Amino acid sequence: xxxxxxxxxxxxxxxxxxxxxxxxxxxxxxxxxxxxxxxxxxxxxxxxxxxxxxxxxxxxxxxxxxxxxxxxxxxxxxxxxxxxxxxxxxxxxxxxxxxxxxxxxxxxxxxxxxxxxxxxxxxxxxxxxxxxxxxxxxxxxxxxxxxxxxxxxx
Amino acid sequence: xxxxxxxxxxxxxxxxxxxxxxxxxxxxxxxxxxxxxxxxxxxxxxxxxxxxxxxxxxxxxxxxxxxxxxxxxxxxxxxxxxxxxxxxxxxxxxxxxxxxxxxxxxxxxxxxxxxxxxxxxxxxxxxxxxxxxxxxxxxxxxxxxxxxxxxxxx
DNA sequence: TCAGCTATGATATAACATATCATTCATAAA
DNA sequence: TTTATGAATGATATGTTATATCATAGCTGA
Ligand SMILES: [Zn+2]
Ligand SMILES: [Zn+2]
Ligand SMILES: [Zn+2]
Ligand SMILES: [Zn+2]
Numbered sequence: 096x097x098x099x100x101x102x103x104x105x106x107x108x109x110x111x112x113x114x115x116x117x118x119x120x121x122x123x124x125x126x127x128x129x130x131x132x133x134x135x136x137x138x139x140x141x142x143x144x145x146x147x148x149x150x151x152x153x154x155x156x157x158x159x160x161x162x163x164x165x166x167x168x169x170x171x172x173x174x175x176x177x178x179x180x181x182x183x184x185x186x187x188x189x190x191x192x193x194x195x196x197x198x199x200x201x202x203x204x205x206x207x208x209x210x211x212x213x214x215x216x217x218x219x220x221x222x223x224x225x226x227x228x229x230x231x232x233x234x235x236x237x238x239x240x241x242x243x244x245x246x247x248x249x
Numbered sequence: 250x251x252x253x254x255x256x257x258x259x260x261x262x263x264x265x266x267x268x269x270x271x272x273x274x275x276x277x278x279x280x281x282x283x284x285x286x287x288x289x290x291x292x293x294x295x296x297x298x299x300x301x302x303x304x305x306x307x308x309x310x311x312x313x314x315x316x317x318x319x320x321x322x323x324x325x326x327x328x329x330x331x332x333x334x335x336x337x338x339x340x341x342x343x344x345x346x347x348x349x350x351x352x353x354x355x356x357x358x359x360x361x362x363x364x365x366x367x368x369x370x371x372x373x374x375x376x377x378x379x380x381x382x383x384x385x386x387x388x389x390x391x392x393x394x395x396x397x398x399x400x401x402x403x
Numbered sequence: 404t405c406a407g408c409t410a411t412g413a414t415a416t417a418a419c420a421t422a423t424c425a426t427t428c429a430t431a432a433a
Numbered sequence: 434t435t436t437a438t439g440a441a442t443g444a445t446a447t448g449t450t451a452t453a454t455c456a457t458a459g460c461t462g463a
Contacts, residue, residue, distance in 0.1 A: 119410070137450070157411055159451070164410095175330035176390075178419095178450060198382045209380060215372045222365050227396030228352045235389065236330075242381030271429095273441070293418070311442055313420070318441095332419060332450095 100130050103186050107170050110186070116168065124149055125161045126170055126182060134204050135179035138162060174199065174206065176236045184208040194220070194233035200241035202248075207241070254284050257340045261324050264340070270322065278303055279315045280324055280336060288358050289333035292316060328353065328360065330390045338362040348374070348387035354395035356402075361395070 104123060111118040118126075128144045129136060136144065138158045145153045162180055165171035172181055172195055185192060185208070194216055198207045223230055240248075258277060265272040272280075282298045283290060290298065292312045299307045316334055319325035326349055327334055339346060339362070348370055352361045377384055394402075 117409090121411080139449075154412055154414095155450090156413080156452085160411075198377065198380070200382075201385065207380075207382070209377075211373065211376050215369065215376055218369045219365065219373065222369055223352065223363075223391060223393075226352070226361075226363060227399070228354075228361070228391075228393055229395075229399055230391060230393040231355065232392035234392075237377060237382075237384060238386035238388075239377075239382055239384040241383075245381070245383055271440090275442075291419070308443055308445095309419090310421085310444080314442075 100127065103130060103182075106187050107168075110170070111168055114168065116164070118168075121153065121157070122161045122164055125153075125158060126165055129171060129180060129182040135174055135177060135181040135206050137179050141180070172197070172208070172234070174236060175234070176238065177206075181206055181208070194235060196235040197237065198241065199236060199238050200244055201238050202240050202244040205241055205243075211235075254281065257284060257336075260341050261322075264324070265322055268322065270318070272322075275307065275311070276315045276318055279307075279312060280319055283325060283334060283336040289328055289331060289335040289360050291333050295334070326351070326362070326388070328390060329388070330392065331360075335360055335362070348389060350389040351391065352395065353390060353392050354398055355392050356394050356398040359395055359397075365389075 104118075104127065107123070107126060108118050124145065125141060128141050128148060131148065132144070138155055141158050141162075142153060142155050145151070145158070162171060162173070166173055166180075169192055170183055170186055172183055173179075174181060174197060177199060181197075183192070183195075193210075193213070196209050196211050196216075198209055200206070220230060220233075258281065261277070261280060262272050278299065279295060282295050282302060285302065286298070292309055295312050295316075296307060296309050299305070299312070316325060316327070320327055320334075323337060323346055324340055325334055325336055328351060331353060335351075337346070337349075347364075347367070350363050350365050350370075352363055354360070374384060374387075
């Protein structure tokens with residue numbers, strides 16, 4: 096495993112410990128499968144890659160449970176509009192995780208976790224709250240065509 | 250059917266005609282099922298309600314096709330984060346449909362199609378475009394607790 | 404050691420969605 | 434009117450995503 100991934104895993108261990116939870120070996124390996132993937136994966140994709148990467152099979156039921164755990168620990172995000180999972184881009188950052196924002200390319204399937212200007216997001220949140228609605232699952236998923244795909248098709 | 254729904258259906262007929270398409274009887278009845286529902290429905294929910302309301306069964310395959318049609322005609326929206334469908338709140342409006350925005354209550358399942366201040370949305374769109382990403386499927390889905398549910402639980 | 408809890412496995416099934424080929428139906432040309 | 438054509442719908446099968454439930458393994462502390 097690359098130095099980068101090692102570092103992310105180490106940080107994840109710490110982060111779990113700090114919440115009193117355990118990043119077990121299998122949970123760690125599920126996270127590694129996601130870290131090794133350039134694209135988001137479905138739970139069933141993870142089952143397949145886990146088998147390839149670790150020569151060990153894992154029931155899909157367990158994958159869903161481990162994903163739930165990793166999501167609670169904010170190490171993984173679920174892309175609700177794609178039914179796919181992706182590791183958080185900010186595990187090694189120390190700043191607080193605000194509203195995650197994903198740009199999902201419908202051509203190549205790539206996803207970028209971006210940081211839209213905080214002011215805009217705050218305006219948006221404020222505007223919604225002013226209608227009496229309480230935002231809880233703060234996450235934006237926006238679909239389109241990424242820069243690279245746009246260039247290729249031009 | 251209520252006067253309101255009659256009016257919406259009439260407008261939908263016109264709107265389809267204007268794009269050279271046909272709002273067939275069955276498509277119309279699927280739209281009516283959605284118009285009659287306070288909550289968004291899954292395709293399978295629609296199958297059930299269609300049977301109840303029209304004493305006539307409709308294969309789920311057909312429902313999906315009719316939903317595709319109604320979505321293309323902008324008479325129905327798909328809530329990607331909920332795998333549910335809802336009739337557009339603006340069928341009888343004449344203004345152009347901008348980026349639809351949905352506030353989805355995770356307590357009662359209710360959905361409100363809102364209009365966030367245009368300036369905010371434009372800032373958001375601009376900010377995304379400036380990263381080189383081309384927005385296509387413009388739609389926001391935000392989850393939380395609606396005003397009523399908030400009051401009830403207080 | 405043993406009790407109790409957490410994590411994981413095994414199995415079944417539910418819920419959502421699409422692929423494909425057949426049939427029906429509206430429309431308009433002959 | 435008949436018939437050809439394409440659009441809409443039906444029928445069937447299957448793929449994909451997710452959850453429910455009960456069983457087992459494994460850790461941890463009395
Ligand atoms: Zn993140
Ligand atoms: Zn792309
Ligand atoms: Zn709408
Ligand atoms: Zn509510």
